[in-house]
Amino acid sequence: xxxxxxxxxxxxxxxxxxxxxLVVARTSSxxxxxxxxxxxxxxxxxxxxxxxxxxxxxxxxxxxxxVHGGFISFADNKLSLLAEVxxxxxxxxxxxxxxxxxxxxxxxxxxxxxxxxxRLRSVTGVH
Amino acid sequence: xGATLRVYKRRIRSVTATKKITxxxxxxxxxxxxxxxxxxxxxxxxxxxxxxxxTAVATGSNTQHPLTTEAxxxxxxxxxxxxxxxxxxxxxxxxxxxxxxxxxxxLKAEGKEVDAYIVGRKGVSYYAFRExxxxxxxxxxxxxxxxxxxxxxxxxxxxxxxQDTAEGGVDELHIVFTxxxxxxxxxxxxxxxxxxxxTETAAAAAEGKDGEILPLFEFEPSAEDVLDALLPRYxxxxxxxxxxxAAASKHAATRRAMKSATDNAEELIKSLSRLANAxxxxxxxxxxxxxxxxxxxxxxxxxxxx
Numbered sequence: 001x002x003x004x005x006x007x008x009x010x011x012x013x014x015x016x017x018x019x020x021x022l023v024v025a026r027t028s029s030x031x032x033x034x035x036x037x038x039x040x041x042x043x044x045x046x047x048x049x050x051x052x053x054x055x056x057x058x059x060x061x062x063x064x065x066x067v068h069g070g071f072i073s074f075a076d077n078k079l080s081l082l083a084e085v086x087x088x089x090x091x092x093x094x095x096x097x098x099x100x101x102x103x104x105x106x107x108x109x110x111x112x113x114x115x116x117x118x119r120l121r122s123v124t125g126v127h
Numbered sequence: 128x129g130a131t132l133r134v135y136k137r138r139i140r141s142v143t144a145t146k147k148i149t150x151x152x153x154x155x156x157x158x159x160x161x162x163x164x165x166x167x168x169x170x171x172x173x174x175x176x177x178x179x180x181x182t183a184v185a186t187g188s189n190t191q192h193p194l195t196t197e198a199x200x201x202x203x204x205x206x207x208x209x210x211x212x213x214x215x216x217x218x219x220x221x222x223x224x225x226x227x228x229x230x231x232x233x234l235k236a237e238g239k240e241v242d243a244y245i246v247g248r249k250g251v252s253y254y255a256f257r258e259x260x261x262x263x264x265x266x267x268x269x270x271x272x273x274x275x276x277x278x279x280x281x282x283x284x285x286x287x288x289x290q291d292t293a294e295g296g297v298d299e300l301h302i303v304f305t306x307x308x309x310x311x312x313x314x315x316x317x318x319x320x321x322x323x324x325x326t327e328t329a330a331a332a333a334e335g336k337d338g339e340i341l342p343l344f345e346f347e348p349s350a351e352d353v354l355d356a357l358l359p360r361y362x363x364x365x366x367x368x369x370x371x372x373a374a375a376s377k378h379a380a381t382r383r384a385m386k387s388a389t390d391n392a393e394e395l396i397k398s399l400s401r402l403a404n405a406x407x408x409x410x411x412x413x414x415x416x417x418x419x420x421x422x423x424x425x426x427x428x429x430x431x432x433x
Contacts, residue, residue: 011274043347
């Protein structure tokens with residue numbers, strides 16, 4: 001099966017890299033799925049969960065990451081996800097995210113609320 | 128103990144204490160350089176991917192954007208100077224300030240006004256002492272800058288670039304910082320961030336990838352929107368990279384300055400111990416000759432009384 005190389009990088013570190021068969025991300029005009037051989041693409045990401053179906057060396061599985069803003073770029077079977085802040089679902093502290101969500105709700109901070117909600121959604125897998 | 132010997136001993140003690148301090152500072156700086164270097168390396172994937180994307184959009188579309196178009200008659204330029212908060216780093220701050228001065232001169236000669244934006248207390252106090260106008264300044268994070276710091280620095284700069292020149296905006300954005308080349312070499316450097324010189328970026332991309340042809344991208348939602356979102360991030364990441372390199376350079380400069388201070392202290396201790404030894408010997412010689420002289424005087428006196 002054809003595979004594409006994925007690099008998920010945050011501003012200050014490389015979060016994840018490996019082979020994948022499908023990547024689903026949320027752009028500003030809706031969810032987009034990229035499979036191997038996709039046309040070269042450059043899009044603006046919205047904060048939301050990114051789902052990576054891994055194959056090959058990385059093993060068959062799913063990697064979910066919470067991505068807050070950034071870009072998706074695909075060319076030559078190489079996909080890069082650039083985000084200012086990106087966290088893998090297993091790095092996210094659920095209790096902390098829940099607390100942050102409560103705090104954001106009470107402070108009526110829409111941005112922080114959305115960020116916390118995206119984190120929680122990435123962990124629980126409810127999209 | 129003789130007076131001179133006591134003075135030497137006291138000076139040796141004080142220099143030894145100083146040496147201990149500089150040695151400790153050298154080791155702290157050395158460990159921080161490694162950490163800062165690692166941070167620079169960690170930020171590289173994001174910066175290089177972003178540069179690739181910017182190059183792709185800028186060459187792959189005919190979009191006009193205030194951040195990529197050159198003004199016909201640039202009237203004002205912003206200068207971001209990155210210095211450190213603390214001294215004890217040899218010529219680090221003065222070198223980068225000198226580079227900023229040269230750039231300011233050059234821009235003024237080209238007929239542009241220069242707006243100064245400054246990071247680090249050393250630069251701020253340099254400008255304050257000369258009573259020069261500073262648009263904005265930031266201090267407190269030069270030792271280990273985070274991406275949030277870079278965003279805070281970039282925000283007013285991007286706003287100024289997007290504003291009309293007549294209303295106080297700027298046409299160009301220059302950055303002056305110290306580039307970290309190696310543990311021993313750091314050079315002060317000025318660089319024009321905006322407007323992007325696309326020919327250069329494109330040429331660099333082509334060179335780096337053996338003339339790889341950039342693919343024709345599909346933009347989501349549109350080339351303008353992508354560029355709108357991309358360029359501020361690009362500026363932020365460049366500033367972040369500059370801050371990190373400046374921090375690494377600062378630590379390397381501190382390490383070097385402290386190493387030479389330690390070496391000098393060692394040298395000083397050596398020559399002071401020599402002087403102290405000579406003083407001790409002189410004292411002993413004097414005491415012996417006094418005793419001998421006293422004994423022979425006594426012997427003469429007893430011989431005379433007989």
